[in-house]
Amino acid sequence: MQYVWFIWSLIILALWAVIYLFKKDIRIEMLKMSWITMPFGLTEPLFVPEYWFPPSLFNLAENTGFDIESLIFSFAIGGIGxxxxxxxxxxxxxxxxxxxxxxxxxxLHVYILFVPVLIFAALSLFTGLNHIYCGVIALFFGGLATLYCRPDLKGKIWVGGMLFTVLYFVYFGSILPFYPQYVELYWNLENLTHILVLGIPIEELLFAFTFGMYWSGIYEHLYWRKVMKPITID
Known part of the structure; x- marks a missing residue:
């Protein structure tokens, strides 16, 4: 199982590449947000080993807390989300x-952009919550803060969260038929709720929903954009 995390991070990157290649009109947005998201992969030491402890290339996660896979994964989900x-x-x-x-x-535009960071930092410093819960709560309230500032994105924020959850469910679930013990071996379930949805820790799905919820509207919020139907000429 040494290369499972690496292989599946490449799979989500491959999906990113397919979208990028075939949807030329959104390439700029994908690239911008992927590069912005990728550095969040450097937060991996906050989650290893208290949340999980995956085998990684060159045993980096075990030895340092960092890993290459998290950077690839963060890059890919940033653009897709x-x-x-x-x-x-x-x-x-x-x-x-x-x-x-x-x-x-x-x-309050500038301040609202920093809501998730401030909430995550406060929860991490002043509570004993596992960092995955700090992240989920921070992303959820970040989405609500965006909704306050950008009510025109209401549909995209809520539906975006659900869409990314479905995508992530399929993505994560595709690992389990090949490696049914993957979660049991590498997630620190003693620190979590022990709630599994078809074998997937509910924490992963909560992350997927709140990430999709917040990230689906972050480009518009950050760059003063709106979403519109394409103009068609009959």
Missing amino acids: TVLYNLIFKRRFVEMPHSERSHRRHS
């Missing part, structure tokens, strides 16, 4: 008019 809703519902990114940017809700 940003555009998944647009792909399913055939939406495009358009620039938000300056008249809308001046709304009083956007006066």
Whole structure:
């Protein structure tokens, strides 16, 4: 099982590559958000070994807490999470008019962007919660904060969370038929709820939902964009 994490991180990267190759109109958005997301893979020492302890290339996770796979995985889900809703519902990114940017809700724009970081840091420092729960809570409230600032993204935020959960469920579940003991061996279940959904720790699905919820609207929030239906000419 030494290379399972590496192989499955390449699989999600392959999905990213397929979308990137065949959807030219969203390449810029995918790349931007993937590069922004990738450094979050460097937070892996916060989760190893208290959440999980995966075998990794060169035994990096075991020896240092860091691993190459987390960077690949973070890069891939950053781009996919940003555009998944647009792909399913055939939406495009358009620039938000300056008249809308001046709304009083956007006066907190910069502060709201940092809500997940602040909440994660506070929970990590002042509670004994496992970091996975800190991350889930931080992402959830980050999504709600985005919703306050950008109510026009309401549908994308909630549906984006559900879409990414479904994708992640299929992605994670594809490991288990080949390696049915993978979760039992490498997740620190004693620190978690022990709730499994068809073999998948519920914490993974909570992460998927809250990540999809927050990340589906982060590009629009960060770069002052909206999502619109493409204009068709009959």
